[in-house]
Every structure is written in C-alpha cells, then in structure tokens.
Amino acid sequence: MIADPSRFITDQTRLAPVAFVPEIELYQADEATALWHLTEATLDKVDLPPPFWAFAWAGGQGLARHILDHPELVRGKQVLDFASGSGLVGIAAARAGAAHVEAVDIDPFAVAAISLNAAANGAAIRVRQADLVGADAMDFDVLLAGDVFYDRAFAARLLPWFDRLSRAGVSILAGDPDRTYRPAGAATRELATYAVPVHPTLEDASVKQVRVLRYGVCEEFQPALPGRPGFA
Numbered sequence: 001m002i003a004d005p006s007r008f009i010t011d012q013t014r015l016a017p018v019a020f021v022p023e024i025e026l027y028q029a030d031e032a033t034a035l036w037h038l039t040e041a042t043l044d045k046v047d048l049p050p051p052f053w054a055f056a057w058a059g060g061q062g063l064a065r066h067i068l069d070h071p072e073l074v075r076g077k078q079v080l081d082f083a084s085g086s087g088l089v090g091i092a093a094a095r096a097g098a099a100h101v102e103a104v105d106i107d108p109f110a111v112a113a114i115s116l117n118a119a120a121n122g123a124a125i126r127v128r129q130a131d132l133v134g135a136d137a138m139d140f141d142v143l144l145a146g147d148v149f150y151d152r153a154f155a156a157r158l159l160p161w162f163d164r165l166s167r168a169g170v171s172i173l174a175g176d177p178d179r180t181y182r183p184a185g186a187a188t189r190e191l192a193t194y195a196v197p198v199h200p201t202l203e204d205a206s207v208k209q210v211r212v213l214r215y216g217v218c219e220e221f222q223p224a225l226p227g228r229p230g231f232a
C-alpha cells in the first residue's frame, strides 16, 4: 500500500525539463523497469501497467510541442487531455490559452503525477481518474491524445469513439510515433512531423519521428481497425 502517491512520485523521480518541450518541467524517472518493480513491490501487486506517468512519451512530446507552437488550436477552448499520463499535453494546452483543461487517466499514479506536474508549471488543470472511452462529447471542443495507439485492444476501443466524437464536432488531435495501431488513410490528416528525442530505456531508438494527426475529419472518416485497410 502506498499511503501517499505524491510522495512516492517525488521520491522516485526528479523535476526536469522535457527534452522536446523544455519550457515544461515534469517529475520524470531515469529508468522504467526498476520503478515498475518498485511500484509492484510497494503495492504488493503484480501485473500493474508500466509507470507511464513517469515519462514524457514521444507522441505526447510532439503533440505538446505542436500545441505550444500553434496555440490557436486550443486557445479559448474546452480541452480534454485524454490518457494524460504525466499531464504534459494538458499543461501545454493550458499554457497555450485553453479556456479549460481536463486531464483524465485510468492510473491513480498518473492522477497524482498530473496534479504535481500541473502545480510545478503553474497550470490550472482539472484532473480525473476515469475511463471515458465511449462517453459522450461532454462539451469538449478539443480532445488531445498523446501516444495512445500502442495497444491493439485499446486502439480498437478508441477508434469508434473518436469517430463518434469527431462526428459530434469535437476536434481530435493525436501525437503518434508510428505505433503499431495508429490509424491512417482517410481517418487522419497529418499536420506536422517532428524528430523527438526519447528516453533510451523506453524506445528502440534515441529519436522517434512523431506525427501530429487530426483524426476523423467528419465526412472523410472511415473507421479503421487492425487488419483492415486504413490501419497503419
């Protein structure tokens, strides 16, 4: 049992600038596997998800960079940072002038990390532990998704939801380093690509090519699923 997740996070990480978004600082770990094992040992649980919250993932870094450099995408808007992890993308949206930012993640450690990181950057963000996949648009204008196409089952749930939200008028922007389950073809429009430095223990390369994608431009959109045309 970890009585105080915030204390665990500050003990196991250090506040440092994000490689590709140095104007934002996050509590980041130096190593993934040891932290993962320590979390499982401390909680006396096995099969926990990796400590996603302790890193700025490639897709999130590219998307955060793009938002800071193109603040008109979120300025004055109601923004959801979906699968927020560390909160990086939501913090970028707040910095870029979003009217309201909500960050959601299913991991309780992510929720604690987002709150710590938001405070460290002076960003006003509402943080929620929730699985919103399938929920209605909830009055958001923009949904931001950094690095979410890494898992087949997760992507298969996300794509029909993104389809429905985009048809309801929500602008969906994703940052993705060519993960296996990234949607492609008619479902996405590429806004930018960035060469993003990444943590050596997380990826198979020190730099990943990250695409910023606008997802589901309504009338063009066709749902894409693994194994079907349109799925990268």
Ligand SMILES: C[S@@+](CC[C@H](N)C(=O)[O-])C[C@H]1O[C@@H](n2cnc3c(N)ncnc32)[C@H](O)[C@@H]1O
Pocket (backbone or CB within 6 Å): 049, 052, 053, 055, 056, 057, 058, 059, 060, 061, 082, 083, 084, 085, 086, 087, 088, 089, 104, 105, 106, 107, 110, 130, 131, 132, 133, 145, 146, 147, 148, 150, 154
């Ligand atoms: C690879 S990390 C990306 C984190 C962050 N967006 C970034 O780019 O740095 C994926 C995140 O998705 C979260 N996640 C997985 N399934 C989710 C769900 N159903 N709803 C919300 N978050 C979810 C995980 O807990 C994790 O924090």
